[in-house]
Amino acid sequence: MKAINKDITKATTLPGSFYKSGELFNLSKENIFAKTWQIVGDGSKLKLSNSAKPFKFMDGFIDEPLLLVNDKNNNVNCFSNVCTHRGNLLVENSCIIKKDITCKYHGRRFKPCGQFLSMPETNGMQNFPSKEDNLTKVPLQKWKQFLFSSLEPRNDLTAFVNEMDKRVGWMPIEDFIYDSNASRDYLVKANWALYCDNYLEGFHIPFIHKDLAKTLDYSKYNTEIYRYSNLQLGIASGGEHCFDLPESSVDYGKEIAAYYFWIFPNMMFNFYPWGLSLNIVKPISTKLTKVEFKTYIWDESKLELGAGSILDKVEREDEDIVEQVQKGVSSRFYKHGRYSPRMEKGVHHFHTLISDFLNQV
Numbered sequence: 001m002k003a004i005n006k007d008i009t010k011a012t013t014l015p016g017s018f019y020k021s022g023e024l025f026n027l028s029k030e031n032i033f034a035k036t037w038q039i040v041g042d043g044s045k046l047k048l049s050n051s052a053k054p055f056k057f058m059d060g061f062i063d064e065p066l067l068l069v070n071d072k073n074n075n076v077n078c079f080s081n082v083c084t085h086r087g088n089l090l091v092e093n094s095c096i097i098k099k100d101i102t103c104k105y106h107g108r109r110f111k112p113c114g115q116f117l118s119m120p121e122t123n124g125m126q127n128f129p130s131k132e133d134n135l136t137k138v139p140l141q142k143w144k145q146f147l148f149s150s151l152e153p154r155n156d157l158t159a160f161v162n163e164m165d166k167r168v169g170w171m172p173i174e175d176f177i178y179d180s181n182a183s184r185d186y187l188v189k190a191n192w193a194l195y196c197d198n199y200l201e202g203f204h205i206p207f208i209h210k211d212l213a214k215t216l217d218y219s220k221y222n223t224e225i226y227r228y229s230n231l232q233l234g235i236a237s238g239g240e241h242c243f244d245l246p247e248s249s250v251d252y253g254k255e256i257a258a259y260y261f262w263i264f265p266n267m268m269f270n271f272y273p274w275g276l277s278l279n280i281v282k283p284i285s286t287k288l289t290k291v292e293f294k295t296y297i298w299d300e301s302k303l304e305l306g307a308g309s310i311l312d313k314v315e316r317e318d319e320d321i322v323e324q325v326q327k328g329v330s331s332r333f334y335k336h337g338r339y340s341p342r343m344e345k346g347v348h349h350f351h352t353l354i355s356d357f358l359n360q361v
Contacts, residue, residue: 004355010347012336013123016329019191025286029062032265032357037148038155039280044178046070049098056079059149061283066138067091069112078140078149079114084133094334110135122327144173157233163226168271170246176275176296179292186291186354188319190326192266192283199268200346202232207319215240215257223345230346234258234307241306243273257307264353272308274299
């Protein structure tokens with residue numbers, strides 16, 4: 001794939017072919033998603049010792065069977081959920097591990113820490129057991145209340161979340177309460193990256209989001225670029241609801257309506273005075289994407305105020321335009337576009353990372 005020029009004033013966007021290429025879609029599985037971090041839980045269902053939760057790394061996209069286990073010391077670990085004997089799936093449903101993890105196929109047993117314990121009918125086996133008989137431990141790291149895993153991480157999680165932590169870590173994020181009633185999934189008939197493109201610029205807000213535009217001062221809209229993340233800073237229009245910032249914040253004195261943090265490649269942490277809207281973009285096919293909206297409440301009394309009060313309406317407007325653009329970039333006449341140096345810094349940053357990962361820079 002052709003590299004994206006690092007100079008935004010000279011660069012052209014990802015080619016239209018990227019958004020419909022099955023080859024590049026599949027390449028992104030291994031070169032992008034397997035090598036970066038995904039949120040795999042928030043710890044709320046793993047509070048008890050020896051509690052276990054099976055899951056797939058990215059259900060429907062990278063169906064790697066994994067297992068979260070909270071050990072007796074209250075440390076959560078992640079393992080392959082595959083028996084090291086003949087490959088049977090070990091844990092089928094969330095449960096409490098009473099003594100050990102036992103494979104129902106041939107009775108091989110593992111400790112909750114993943115270490116091999118025993119298996120029937122092993123007399124005569126040489127060089128057994130070995131380290132290969134233990135469950136494979138998969139990288140797992142935590143930020144606030146969120147658990148992240150990666151199959152082959154190129155970088156530590158801190159490289160992705162450190163700037164977010166420094167900017168909004170003063171909030172009691174670990175105490176935000178998940179609200180299942182306000183959380184939902186959306187299916188978007190567009191490529192996952194096209195959905196991210198749209199998120200990563202405020203350029204379209206006055207044209208697509210008329211109501212949202214009333215709450216934000218477009219003239220002060222700004223994007224800050226970091227290594228594997230970026231921040232769109234939403235400044236409130238006069239009289240609109242904003243954060244009550246502590247004096248320790250670098251933004252103290254500003255009327256901030258929202259912090260829109262994007263973490264490469266597909267996670268969006270949208271902080272509002274009421275809490276967090278966490279959006280996870282999950283590829284399904286070249287032209288179909290699932291977007292998981294997860295709501296975490298800090299101050300319920302502020303839910304109907306400011307930029308974070310009309311999220312469903314904004315999402316529907318985004319879906320409509322992104323689905324139209326998917327049709328457009330599929331045109332034989334569309335090659336690529338150019339970036340607005342002020343308003344599309346986030347999109348350019350995203351495209352350079354995609355280019356670097358796919359080309360393994």
